[in-house]
Structures are given as C-alpha cells and as structure tokens.
Amino acid sequence: MDGPAIEARRLRKVFTTSVRRPGFVGALRSLVAPERADTVAVEEVSFSVARGELLALLGPNGAGKSTTIKMLAGVLVPSDGEARVAGQVPHLDRKVNARRIGAVFGQRTQLWWDLPAVESFTMLRDIFKIEQEAYRTRLEELDGLLELASFWQRRPRQMSLGQRVRCDLAAALLHDPPIIFLDEPTIGMDAVAKEQVREFIRYQVEQRSRTVILTTHDMAEVARLARRVLLVNEGRVVYDGGLAELQKEYGSGWKVRVTFATGEVPPGIPGPGEKVGDAHVFAGVDPTAKRELMRSLLDRDDVTDLETHGDDLEDIMAAVYRKRAAVTA
Amino acid sequence: MSELAQGWRIARRSVLYETHHPGRLAGVVTQLSTQVFLTWCLWTALYATVSFNAGMDRGQAVTYAVLATLYGRLRGPDRGLARDTVRQHVRTGSIVYWYLRPVDPQRYHWVRAVGDQLYGLAWAAAAYTVCRLIGLVEGPASKTAAGLFLLTLVLGQMVLYYLLALVDVACFWTLNNFGVGAMINLTQNLFAGAIAPLWFFPGWFQTLSSWLPFQSSLHVPLSLYVGRIPPADAGHYVLVQVIWIVLLALVLRRFWRRADRQVVVQGG
Secondary structure, three states, X not given: OOOOOEEEEEEXXXXXXXXXXXHHHHHHHHHHOOEEEEEEEEEEEEEEEOOOOEEEEEOOOOOOHHXXXXXXXXXXXXXXXEEEEOOEOHHHHHHHHHHHEEEEEOOEOOOOOOOOHHHHHHHHHHHOOOOHHHHHHHHHHHHHHHOOOOOOOOOHHHOOHHXXXXXXHHHHHOOOOOEEEXXXXXXXXXHHHHHHHHHHHHHHHHOOOOEEEEEOOOHHHHHHHOOEEEEEEOOEEXXXXXXXXXXXXXXXXXXEEEEEOOOXXXXXXXXXXXXXXXXXXXXXXXXXXXXXXXXXXXOOOOXXXXXXXXXXXXXXXXXXXHHHHHHHO | OOHHHHHHHHHHHHHHHHHOOHHHHHHHHHHHHHHHHHHHHHHHHHXXXXXXXXXXXXXXXXXXXXXXXXXXXXXXXXXXXXXOOHHHHHHHOHHHHHHHOOOOHHHHHHHXXXXXXXXXXXXXXXXXXXXXHOOOOOOOOOHHHHHHHHHHHHHHHHHHHHHHHHHHHHHHHHOOOHHHHHHHHHHHHHHHOOOOOHHHOOHHHHHHHHOOOHHHOOHHHHHHHHOOOOHHHHHHHHHHHHHHHHHHHHHHHHHHHHHHHHOOOOOO
C-alpha cells in the first residue's frame, strides 16, 4: 500500500473535566451541579510518518505527546481532525488497527503483574491468534535481541525496571506489527539498559523496516536514534523537520569547558565563565568571540583540560520554544 | 483459531492466579473449610431446639447455608491481589492496553469472568463433594430439583456477572469504584441470601428482594435445591432471571459503548 504509514491532519483533543469547588459546601455543590471545564490537550497537530521512518515526538511534560500517540493508536477518539494509520482511521476499527500496531507506554506495563512474563506472552499469543510456529520464531528472535530468557519466568513485580520494559517491548512486537508507538520507553532506566533498548529500536527500524514514533525526554536518545523530530508545545507543533536542520537553525551557540591548574580563571582570558565543578564553562553565540577565547587558551600552560562543543539538544529545544513564544506573543 | 477456542485459551488462565502461588491455594482451603465448618455449627445450633422454621427443616436450612458459603467461591480467584481488576487498570492507566488488542474490552472482560467462574465452580464442586461425603449437606430434593438448580445457578451467575461488570465499567467515569463495589457486595450478599436464607427475613424484605436482581443469583437456585421452592413454581423464577439477564446485558452493552468512546487514560 502506498502513502505514509501514519498521518495526522489537524488533530485536536479536548478533555472535559469536572472542577471541584473548594471546601465541604463546594464539594456538595459540585456533586449536585458539577462545573465542567475544557482542557485542550492537542490543537491542530498535523504531520506524517513514512514507512520505515523513526520520528522523535518531543516536548515538555503536558505538551500533548502522549495524547497524540493515543489518538494515533486508536485508544482516544479525536475531538476534531483525522488520524490515519496504514491508511485507516484507527479508532473506527480498533481490532484491525491493533494487529498493525504495537505500543509500549514506559510508565505502565501490559504484562500480567502476578504471572510469569512468559505466561503474558502466551496470553498475547492467544489474544492475537499467533500461530505456534510463528510465535516460537518471534520469541526466539526477541530473546536474542533483548536477552529475556534469564528472567522471563519471573513475575513483572519481581523484575527490575529494565527487565520489565524489555519484556514489554517483546510483548508489543510478538504479533509482528509494522508500526510501533514507544512512549518514553527508557524512562528511569540505567545507562546499560537504555543502550540495549536503543539498539533494539534501531534494529527494528533499520533491519525490520518498522515505522516508529518515539517520545522521550532523553536528548542523547534522540541524537542517537532520530533523523527527524517533531517538537510540540502546549498541544501545537512548533517544529517538524530534520534533527541536523534543527541544530543548524536554532543551535548557533557554542560552549567551551576549560579546567585551569589554579582552579581560577587567570587574567587575560575574555569573559568570566561559569564555574561548574572544577571547570569553567564559557558560552556564547558569536563565533569570533569563540575563536579569540580558543587562541588565548591554547597558548597557556596552566590549562589542564579543554572541551568544546555546540549546544546540547536540550538547549536547542529551549531555544525553539523561546523563539516560537516570542513570535506568537 | 476460532473465537471459541481463543475464548477458552484466555479464560483458562484464571487458574494460574492461584496455582502459581501455593500459599494462596493453602489460604483458600483453610478459609473455605473454616467458613463451612462455622456455618454448619451455627445453623445446627440454631435448629437445636426447633425442628422446623421459616418453611425449612434443619437439613434444608443447614444445606442452604453451607451451599451459600460455597457459592462465595464461585467468583474465582482474587483479582485484586493480582492487580488485575478493572479499577486497578483504570487507575494505573494500563487499561490503555485493553484498547490495543484485537479483542473487544467487553468480550475480554466477559471471557476472563467466565474463566474465573469456571475455576471457582471447580472449587465449589470439589468442596460440595467433600461436604456430601461427610454428611454436612443433603442431596437435592429430587432429580427435577437438581436439574432446575443447575439451570438457575447458571442463569444466576449470569445475573451476577452483569451486576458486577456494571460496577467495573462505572470506573471509567468514577475512576474508583471501591465504595460502590463494597456497597454492591453487601447488598448482593444480603438480598441474595448469602448472609442468611431469605426465608428467615420479614415478608416486606422478601417482597423488596423479589423486585431486585440479587436473589436470582443464589436464593433461587438454593431454594430449588433444598426443595423450599417447588419445581412447579420454577418457571416464574427462571423467567425473572432471563428478564434480568436481558435488561442488565442491554445496560452493560450501552455502558461499554460509552466507555469505549470516552476512555481517558490516567497519568498522561
């Protein structure tokens, strides 16, 4: 089938909630005549994702990332606009959609909490009606990638977070879906577990040509996995494009981290620098100033360590939000 | 794989909640045998000075009360311990996964409940056999009564399923059904005759109970079993059960449809 794997057109989601009035009388009044309030979680979000592409969906907490994913996954019904996954509107036929997608929501598990993980896998085998031979092959493949066999007889409540999420990733892919939604899959993990999950995601995109939408707050992860990012803030798209272009457009700044033998900035070095641990960090946007600083540092014998790099992705994202806010103000 | 085979494979997993935890199995055996013994002692003592009360003799009353205790086991394993109740899934947000699988949440809920009740039935049947062997309970009043007991038991369990499922689905709006659930449980036990046979309650209470669905689940089948309701009157009770099943099924279906449309996932 032609066309993008995922398409969102002017997606909008409004949640209506009851507002509780303060105090006992207020609570009684709220019970009798509840006051309703609308919260716009997603506002006119449009984008598409090609088959076999990984899109990093980024934004601060409450930006609307998870709500967008849940609309695309068919869990939530959009208030307005349209979502299409593999050419179909996901919430209209959730059962058909479920066979095309896999999802991991890092903060919650789909495994049966009180049963060995392998029992969850067999339960999902039956729910998705996976043939026994295909199930065995896939489980072997997933075990090879995620090293599950050493702990899949444990119950999720007895697993570490890393083990639990690895089992969740396997659970999401058992039915071999071409599209995967990963909502903060590495949240709270240690560096080793994160690296394993990242490699797994990279493998799924590059070797298995799966389409992935990934939300994360880990910018190192984004830099390692994504070529394209979609930044959302307050429910709206603020940037949709390549990661390299984003860095070029918004990341014009530089940083130089230097450690002096004396621990203090010697006279003659331009700028005061910010003390960070044993080092001093100098930052700016003017390349001439950077060249001048570097010249003055390279001639000195009391410089024991020197690092230079561009803006972190987090700095760049902050710059995007600031610039967009200034434009709309 | 047919829908039926799939349903069976999902349903049979209810057995795992306790078989994977030998401690829980031991707990169930201890709790059930203690409850049965205490119930038998209480009702035997109550009939020590009278031979006939509320239309039942000692054997009928003790049998009714002991079977009512076994009936509590029909609901299957404790899903709360396993963090697998609808309330827990709604509160933690893991209900999201129910909507990411190619099985309707309504069907999945029903299939799991069937599994729970079949597992509970196996326990109740085993305990019943033991109780019969050691003479704690009498056999059914007649073959016809036994047949009608089984029929009304199945229909009664369906009524009970729909009632409890409605409480579960209410979580999609209330987020926490603990209070409602506790209230329904108490009401169910009281009006179903699980606390004491309804024949011992005043007339007005029995009239009120006849207008509610709860007595369909326990009081009717047990009364047929002990012969307190004659088989000739069973048609009326079966009809009432069927009416409750249809009504509750329609309401539940409507609730599920609304829940499916407005599902909100807690916690972002």
